[in-house]
Amino acid sequence: MNTALASLIQSAAGTGAPTSASSRYYGAATQEYVGPDGVAVRYLARRILPQAAVYVSTRSYTVVQGDRLDNLAARFLGDPMLFWMIADANAATDAEALTDEPGNVIRIPLASNLPTGARNG
Structure with missing residues (x-):
């Protein structure tokens, strides 16, 4: 190397x-x-996706036209780099698909409640 x-x-x-x-x-x-x-x-090493149920404290959000996951993470979690938490809370392997269709209802986890094991399985 x-x-x-x-x-x-x-x-x-x-x-x-x-x-x-x-x-x-x-x-x-x-x-x-x-x-x-x-x-x-x-x-x-491979990161094993946690079960969405580990995010017990969430809120619902209805996607509107033009939403992006990084912007939602910035708004609700205070850091656009935490977009992966929203994807994990929705059991999404394709994070961008969560905001593809206006009207989709997604779960937004609470940033202060990152569950044990969410980062690295």
């Missing part, structure tokens, strides 16, 4: 995971794959 890239990955709190506390990968483990040619590739 390129040493500059390896250094960048390792500088993320020594885990290789993103260091922003609002990242869904914050604190995630890294793993390494060594190919047949001996080249090592470091990657983030």
Whole structure:
């Protein structure tokens, strides 16, 4: 692996995971794959999506034309990077699909109530 890239990955709190506390990968483990040619590739471990039911404190929101998940996260959760919490609370693997159709009712989790295990399964 390129040493500059390896250094960048390792500088993320020594885990290789993103260091922003609002990242869904914050604190995630890294793993390494060594190919047949001996080249090592470091990657983030898979994140298992939590069950939507772990978000017990939510509110409903009806999507209007022009809504975007990052803007809804900024408005309701105080950080556009927390869009993934809205996706998780709705068991959505395609986050953008949540705001595709005006009239869809989605669950908005309370930012102060991030359940244990929501980040890294």
